[in-house]
Amino acid sequence: MKETIKMIDKMFSSSSFLALRFTVKRNTDFVDKLHYRYPEMPSEKDRILVRNAEDIDTAIRTQIDNLTGNSKKIGILLSGGMDSGILASYCHGINAYTFRFMGGDYQQEELQRAEIIAEKNDMHLHYVDINFNTVTDNLKAVMISKGGPVHSIEPQIYHAAMQAKTDGIEQMIIGDASDYVFGGMDKLLSKDWSFSDFIKRYIYVDPFEVLNDPISINYVFERYRKGDSIDFVEILGTLAAQESYGSYDNAFVAAGMEYFDPYEKLKMAEPLDLCRIRNGESKYLIRELFKIRYPDLPVPEKLPMPRPVDIYFENWKGPVRQEFKKNIDISIYNGNQKWLIWCLEQFLDMADNI
Template sequence: MNEKMKVDKTYCMSSFLMYRTIVGHDRKFSENTIPSFYEATGSLEPIRNSGELERSLRRSVEQACQGGRAAIALSGGIDSAVLARFMPCGSVAYTFKCVVPGKEVTDETPQAARYAELCGLEHRVVEIYWDDFERYAPVLMRHKGAPIHSIEVQIYKAALQALADGMDTFIFGETADINYGGFTGLYSRDWTFGEFADRYAYIKPYHVLKEYEMVTEPLKAFEKDGMIDVHEFCRSIFLQEAMGSYTDACECAGIRLSTPYAQTRLSVPLDIERIRRGENKYLVREVFNRLYPGLEVPPKTPMPRPMNEWLSGWDGPRRSEFWPRCTAHMDGDQRWLVWGLEKFLNMLEE
């Protein structure tokens, strides 16, 4: 496989900006850099209802905890809260807390601490600073052979802490959104091929790169009669990108990764209309309501990473591949992708 990889820097840069990953697994940035990709192993357990989902998640968590040295990444959302209910009493739960000196940013630790108390877990906070991104991003990029999603730095730092605390397994609630309809915006309407390409692309490469390629092949496999099957796209391209981030960070740290939701697959059609009526991730919600009766479901928030604040003073890339001032009107998450791509290109020349 690696011997057949084609060096195609323009494709790889464009793909990363659009999808946060190199979608074509036969491409690489340079001759001596081999990217790693997430490959699912084993069969996925078919899920038809919330009862089956609850039983499957419980079994997966119990199996991950058999050695007695498993910890959970506990956010303020419902996905990890469900898994926390199945952890042995006294287990350790880690919550990420991004810190921007002098500014208030999203903080999930109070809600996560509430879950930990209800589940009898020991709650520990891992503080994340911009210095961590400058320190760990190059380590993770070298391991991955490609630029990285910003969440990898947080996962990696927490994994290092878990290892130092004597843990050997880290449990995450990743892919609940992907598998069970958590992306309200993506499911809010039907999308034509062109509309979804515009909606999903994190950065259109021609806004940033002087030489670029519009990488639309990943979408064509999920097009029928001009419309995109959003759920199947998420369960394929999006899942590979997301799980690639978690796998890279944990492998790089040297800790075993457990993702119970990723071991399942919804085997009945996703109820799009139910999601559009306001019940996104409805099967996970049903499980949450049984495990935490009377507890209000908190609003959904992505893993906190205040890139708007951290990269507010960055003037943009300086390499010749990029247009000058291309990041002037970008949000922080988009700036991170450009920052990370330039960092990786610089590393290739070192």
């Protein structure tokens, strides 16, 4: 058997995390004490081709019927969005877990929609209360599990999974993959990008702006190059999906809980209709299915999983470790970008003390 060669490359891993939110090079670790959990993509085998909302309905119903037919106690992560709302409509009577931030003062409309959906489906709704202390209390567990810094959703997913475990939940239903299968990343699909413009738009934090010894990861995009343009649809179905799937996977692995995403098995039989997306119909097939499942509710607009990172880091002064440049103007970065810089520093501090 061929021996797997592993390498330690803190600066490449740091640059990749800031730019892409994960370390893109397999078998490459930040430090020698922890192995990085490289995010694996789900198998293409047995993918279910869907052409319309009715196909998606049948595919989801079949999968959830098979899931709920086993002896495990099932829960669902329920937001006020389309994806989890649709899944909830096939899961009457189970336990639902909804994030509530700052006593319910953050994104109240989405919280209220989750409450309505839970009531319509006779679900026992549990609030998962999150604040910055909750995040920091759970951060070490998910960073050790990953062997690196993490996406800002991971500590709160881990917290929800641990709370559900105390209720006897053994497997959680999630709806993450819908965005990547059905064209939910509408801003990145909003136009035909040039190669260089897409890289600037896609990269989360340019490592050359904040690290003393940055390494370029732009080579990753070359595999998607089409002359002076880029296959941005393929990037969303591979590179972006890989990062997101890995974040959910790590949080649940850290919590020791199984999870299942019915959208992950699905694949569109026809190319995305970019005209519909660019005219305001992101995830148009999912919108149609939501109308079928909830004819009396307005279709909610797509929102990312809520996390008030702008509030968390409103007064943060920036990193101080030697790996980072001095006097970074941290005010130019939004909350999600600040999280990446802050979390990288938190991980490096933690790794020094293991």
